[in-house]
Amino acid sequence: MTASASLHPRPEYPRPHRVRPRWQNLNGVWEFAFDDDDRGLAQGWETGQTLSRRITVPFTFEAPLSGIGEPTAHPVVWYRRRLEVPPEFLGQRLLLHIGACDYSTRIWVNGRAAGTHCGGYSPISCEVQELVRPGSNELVVRVEDRPVWSQPRGKQIVGDAPVFIDYDRVTGIWQTVWIEPVPDVYIEDCWSRFSLAGSRLVVQVYTNREFAGEAEAVVSFAGTEMASGRAYLQERREGAIELTIANPRLWSPADPALYDIKISLHDGGAVVDAVQTYAGLREFSSQGRTVLLNGEPFYFRGVLDQGYFPGGWYTAASDGDLKRDIELMQAMGFNGARKHQKAEDPRWLYWADRLGFVVWAEIGNGRDFCSQHVQDLTREWTELVRRDRLHPAIMAWVPLNESWGVDAVDRNPAQQHWVRTLYHLTKSLDPTRLVVANDGWQFLTGDLWGLHSYVSDGPALARHLRAVLANPTTELIPGRQAALPGTLVSDIPVMLTELGGVTFRDPARPVQIAGAWGYDVVTDAAEFAGRLRALVEAVRAQPEFSGLVWTQLTDVQQEANGLLYFDRTPKLPLAMLREIFE
Known part of the structure; x- marks a missing residue:
């Protein structure tokens, strides 16, 4: 890894299946500390405590690229960094994302609780617009990862050394940390499913809250529009847009053709939110x-x-x-x-x-x-x-x-x-x-x-x-x-x-x-x-x-x-x- 890459590791957009143009990558050098005695909460580390070590996120402390490279077990760790929110991100909902963090995660912004999550593989998202302010902000993350087999952990050891089919453990943040601004009603999730019968593509759209407007999907291939449609959400948080794709080019290992899909929310004549995604037409x-x-x-x-x-x-x-x-x-x-x-x-x-x-x-x-x-x-x-x-x-x-x-x-x-x-x-x-x-x-x-x-x-x-x-x-x-x-x-x-x-x-x-x-x-x-x-x-x-x-x-x-x-x-x-x- 080059010096530039170590300062700005993994700079690519982290969620390629649901893309928005505005976002900020928070990877890089953070303050870091082991909390082997689990005293950080009692001592108020979430409210401005300077941490003694440095770590390169999104690599866990066990990995050499983190700048630490220590395989010894440390079941509680803390992260801290300063966060400058771009002025154009303020005044709307602001989502903080951690792609994955192993295992139990607590997050504070400016000393106030922002969110919690349990699980080492699934993504973390929390709204922080009420917690940030113009200028400098403080982001603190505490992670607890106990060496127990009651926890989904894959092939990570619970003992002191790798043995048989199990390897060194993984603790803390291991995927990209980032923020993105979104409107009051936004597309929280989407996916599509294709069936050969009738060349039918169903685009499923989910919103963060009830929405009385429409969701639209526009499907294109190599820049040419192939189909479009809308669905009324009728004050629900989800809707299905049913489309027919004429003469579909099917996805396969021999021909991994992908169709581009733009999904947008409409309230009257206004576009409320839009994301870019894609689909492979296959069954x-x-x-x-x-x-x-x-x-x-x-x-x-x-x-x-x-x-x-x-x-x-x-x-x-x-x-x-x-x-x-x-x-x-x-x-x-x-x-x-x-x-x-x-x-x-x-x-x-x-x-x-x-x-x-x-x-x-x-x-x-x-x-x-x-x-x-x-x-x-x-x-x-x-x-x-x-x-x-x-x-x-x-x-x-x-x-x-x-x-x-x-x-x-x-x-x-x-x-x-x-x-x-x-x-x-x-x-x-x-x-x-x-x-x-x-x-x-x-x-x-x-x-x-x-x-x-x-x-x-x-x-x-x-x-x-x-x-x-x-x-x-x-x-x-x-x-x-x-x-x-x-x-x-x-x-x-x-x-x-x-x-x-x-x-x-x-x-x-x-x-x-x-x-x-x-x-x-x-x-x-x-x-x-x-x-x-x-x-x-x-x-x-x-x-x-x-x-x-x-x-x-x-x-x-x-x-x-x-x-x-x-x-x-x-x-x-x-x-x-x-x-x-x-």
């Missing part, structure tokens, strides 16, 4: 064992992407790094990824839309079934589905992975009810996509049966998969059946959504991390390529399967089973990897 569905994209069979060639970045950890150093990761995956022959145990930066999803890269979207799970976990994950999952459902690249929603947080789902009725609840909740929020309620094993309900197997020999893997298809209650690992007794999986698509995990330990490149491991280890490049090919061919030889997901994209700390090293250097030539996976 994911299934028929028997087959996944369909736009009515045609679609084979998912995916890779497991943990979403960790050199220097920035949860946060990419630049928008270009987000784009380059997708381009690298495409160069290796993949048409999509499981973004694993992390809800990724919306800028990454934007590039997936633009580049034609299919996504399985997840949330970081907790691993302790309790009322707090059920409440917190259900709420945050709802927020994330609402945030991301307009992205055409997303094919599937995956609220749970490998029974994390429901480890007694085979015998605990409460856990079974929660899995079913997450499935039906997700379908109610977005009926247009496949929902994989619990990926990996112990299938209970869902639109697709995802299996995980790290059998490391090709013929043995093929036999294992055939045994599972013949008897779905076969155990994938000890104590974990592929599907629970009584569930029906014979007429839905099936994929091997984790396989491989093979470590190539190159003798010419010494191991950098003690305890580096993989599900199997090879020390010869030719053997590595042969192992990859044999395992992939074993899956493709099963006609019932609609796709696979290779573990994994990059090495991450001790889990050294990536196709790339953590610095994104390929372990085999990209052309060779493409020949294997494409």
